[in-house]
Amino acid sequence: MLDLTPDEWTAIALSLRIALVATAVGLPFGVAVAWLLARKDFWGKTLFDGIIHLPLVLPPVVTGYLLLISFGRRGPIGAFLADYLGIVLSFRWTGAALACGIMGFPLLVRPIRLAIEAIDQKLEQAAATLGANRLRVFATVTLPLALPGLIAGCVLCFAKALGEFGATITFVSNIPGETQTISAAIYTFTQIPGGDAGAGRLVLVAIAISLVALVLSEWLARRAGMRFHGE
Amino acid sequence: MLSVDVEKRLRARDGEFTVSARFATANGVTALFGPSGSGKSTLVNMIAGLVTPDRGRIAIADTVLFDSKVRINVPTHQRRIGYVFQEGRLFPHLSVASNIDYGRRMSGLPADPAETKRIVDLLDIAHLVDRRPGKLSGGERQRVAVGRALLMRPRLLLLDEPLAALDAARKREILPYLQRLRDEVPMVYVSHHAGELRRIATSVVRIDGGRVAAVGGKELLEELDADVV
Numbered sequence: 001m002l003d004l005t006p007d008e009w010t011a012i013a014l015s016l017r018i019a020l021v022a023t024a025v026g027l028p029f030g031v032a033v034a035w036l037l038a039r040k041d042f043w044g045k046t047l048f049d050g051i052i053h054l055p056l057v058l059p060p061v062v063t064g065y066l067l068l069i070s071f072g073r074r075g076p077i078g079a080f081l082a083d084y085l086g087i088v089l090s091f092r093w094t095g096a097a098l099a100c101g102i103m104g105f106p107l108l109v110r111p112i113r114l115a116i117e118a119i120d121q122k123l124e125q126a127a128a129t130l131g132a133n134r135l136r137v138f139a140t141v142t143l144p145l146a147l148p149g150l151i152a153g154c155v156l157c158f159a160k161a162l163g164e165f166g167a168t169i170t171f172v173s174n175i176p177g178e179t180q181t182i183s184a185a186i187y188t189f190t191q192i193p194g195g196d197a198g199a200g201r202l203v204l205v206a207i208a209i210s211l212v213a214l215v216l217s218e219w220l221a222r223r224a225g226m227r228f229h230g231e
Numbered sequence: 232m233l234s235v236d237v238e239k240r241l242r243a244r245d246g247e248f249t250v251s252a253r254f255a256t257a258n259g260v261t262a263l264f265g266p267s268g269s270g271k272s273t274l275v276n277m278i279a280g281l282v283t284p285d286r287g288r289i290a291i292a293d294t295v296l297f298d299s300k301v302r303i304n305v306p307t308h309q310r311r312i313g314y315v316f317q318e319g320r321l322f323p324h325l326s327v328a329s330n331i332d333y334g335r336r337m338s339g340l341p342a343d344p345a346e347t348k349r350i351v352d353l354l355d356i357a358h359l360v361d362r363r364p365g366k367l368s369g370g371e372r373q374r375v376a377v378g379r380a381l382l383m384r385p386r387l388l389l390l391d392e393p394l395a396a397l398d399a400a401r402k403r404e405i406l407p408y409l410q411r412l413r414d415e416v417p418m419v420y421v422s423h424h425a426g427e428l429r430r431i432a433t434s435v436v437r438i439d440g441g442r443v444a445a446v447g448g449k450e451l452l453e454e455l456d457a458d459v460v
Contacts, residue, residue, distance in 0.1 A: 125281050126320040128307040130383055131338035137308075140333075144324045 002201050010177050011185040012205055018093055018181060019161035022101035023154050026108055030153060031143075034112035055167075056106045064170025067099055071171070095172040096179045100161035108157035115149020116142065147224045155217035159210060182206050232256050232417050233387060237277055237287030237297075250274060250441040259433030260413055263421045264452065270441040271421045275389045278419065279314050280307035291386050311338065313380030313388040313416070317395050319372040321364035327375050328360040334383030347382060354378045354408055370401040374408060381415065388418045394427055406430055425452040 004012070036042075037049060055063050071078040072090045081087040089095035119142060127137045143150075165183040172179040174188060186202045189195030236253040250270040263271045276282040277297070278289060286299040291312075296305045313334070321330050331347070351357050354374045364372060373393055380388055393409070394402045409431055412418065422428050428435070429452050437445040445451055 120320075122316070122318070122320055123322060125307075126314070126316060127322070127333070127337070129279055129281070129310075129312065129314040130334035130379065131308050131311070132333075133306075133308050136337060140337075141322060147324075 002204060004201055004205075005198070007176060008185065008198065008202060008205075011180050011182050011202070012209075014093060014096075014177075014179075015162055015181040015183075016209070018097045018100055019158050021094075021097040022104060022161040023108070023158045025097070026101040026105055026157060027150075027154060030105065030108040030112055030157070031150070034109045034116055034149075034153075035138075035142075037109070038113045038116040052109060053106045055103050060103065060164070060166025061170050063103065064099060064167035067095075067102070067167065067171040071095065071098065089172075091172050091175060091179060093172075093178055096168045096181065097161075099167040099171045100164045101157075103164045103167050104157035104160035107160050108153040111149040111152035111156065112146060113149075115146040115152075118149075119145045148221045151217055151220045151224060155213055158213060162206070162209065162213075232258055232292060233261075233278070233419065234288070234290050235274070235278065237274070237284035237289060239273060239277065239282065239284045241273065248441060250277075252438065252441070252443045254436045254443050254446060256417065256419065256436075257434060258417045260418045260420050260431050262428040262432035262435045262452070263419060263438055264425065264428055264432075264435055265423060265438035265444070267423055269438045271423075271438050272391055273441075274438070275314075275391050275419060275421055278387075279312050279389055280305065280310050294386075308337070311383065311386050313383060313385030315373070315376050315380050315388065315390040315393045317392040319364070319369075319376040319396075321367075321372055321375060321379070323364055325364075326360070327356070327362050327364065327367070330364065330375060331356075331360070331378050331382055334379055338383045340384060350378050350381050353411055368401070369397045370404050373397070373405055377408070377412070381412070385416060388412070388416045389421075390418060391421045392423070393420075394422075394424075402427065428452055 033052060037045070068090065069075050071081070073079065073082055073088065078088075078090060081089065087094070089098055123145070124137050124141050127141045132140060163183055164181075165187065168179070168181065169184055169187075174180050174184045180188070182202050182205065186199050186206075189199035189202070232255070234255040238249065238251045241248045241250065248270070250273045252270070252274055263274060265271055273282055277284050280296065283304060284297060284299065287297070288295065288299070289297040295303050296310055297303060321327075322333065325333065331351070335342070351360070354377060356371065356374050356378055359367060359371055359375065364375070367375065377393070390409075394405060397405065406427065413431070413433070420428065420431060429449060432449060432452070435447055435449060435451040436443060437451050
């Protein structure tokens with residue numbers, strides 16, 4: 001129905017891939033950070049919390065620039081990754097996933113942290129009396145009970161990653177087929193005469209993807225909630 | 232059976248409170264009896280390993296669970312002590328069947344359908360196994376909690392005010408089930424309610440102000456009924 005050009009399809013597929021990878025790779029770290037913030041008191045916790053939330057308040061261009069100078073080929077981390085592990089992030093889709101993951105990270109952590117904070121720790125004590133060590137308590141009690149928070153965090157992070165523009169374009173530029181996401185493609189269309197039709201098509205696609213993600217998460221969260229209250 | 236000799240300073244709202252108690256139990260049901268806030272729950276939590284004593288020793292027969300002198304502190308999950316809490320604490324995300332099976336799985340015991348059936352029948356909870364804990368009545372919940380603790384084959388069963396959240400009719404409903412357990416496993420039964428203990432206890436340790444006030448048989452319950460209830 002929408003007559004999308006091959007380039008537009010590429011941008012859509014790339015956006016989905018980047019957002020999925022950013023969310024999936026970020027999730028284990030997000031759970032670990034959320035658990036630390038919810039359960040542990042340690043020196044520098046406020047600062048740590050602040051750094052995690054920094055991408056939310058910093059101009060995205062700043063985050064992108066910081067990524068460029070640290071993860072770029074000549075940046076300290078980028079050079080190490082390239083020389084020793086053969087991983088190049090700058091101007092690659094993987095770099096876009098890194099930028100999107102960092103921008104979405106605070107949104108991923110927050111709902112998970114709240115969900116873990118809401119868990120009655122007496123249930124975890126009960127699990128310990130029944131013979132579960134700390135890791136198994138976490139896997140069989142904490143994590144399943146925090147599932148609605150995990151779903152919410154993933155959806156928010158995915159949505160943020162899908163729409164991310166500033167940090168991504170600063171770090172990995174706007175290369176069709178490699179780093180040109182839906183957002184970047186729309187931006188490109190608005191810069192060329194007669195690009196309105198293409199921009200309009202991609203705008204519709206972006207709206208559709210976002211709606212599907214929201215409905216899906218609502219449905220998942222309701223199913224997870226239902227498991228706790230009978231049926 | 233169980234021997235306890237512990238000391239623990241707690242911060243209470245009105246200054247400090249010290250639990251300092253020494254007692255031993257035989258097989259059967261030992262009642263820890265005393266007014267609310269006398270330190271009974273802290274004592275059972277120390278036995279379970281949920282609270283660490285400042286100093287002392289806790290042992291079941293020859294197995295030392297805690298000894299501050301030689302720095303032994305067996306973690307809760309390795310103590311094999313069943314614990315039935317006042318509020319049941321069933322896992323809301325698991326079915327009743329999975330709740331009952333949880334302790335056995337986590338303790339690494341092989342599945343034993345015959346034993347599971349025996350306990351389930353003993354507690355009359357067979358018709359509940361497919362439900363979620365959220366759909367159970369208070370009395371049903373406590374029976375499931377007892378079953379869950381029993382199926383991990385505990386060396387000792389702790390019950391902390393297991394009937395306190397129930398109304399009188401439900402209490403009468405559950406007590407017979409608990410009486411049936413007397414031959415299953417040694418129990419430490421915490422309550423401030425003399426009537427309930429009179430029906431189930433075989434020996435009594437009276438706790439008051441964090442200390443052991445008296446040790447004896449059920450006659451301790453008779454004397455003190457009035458000022459506790």
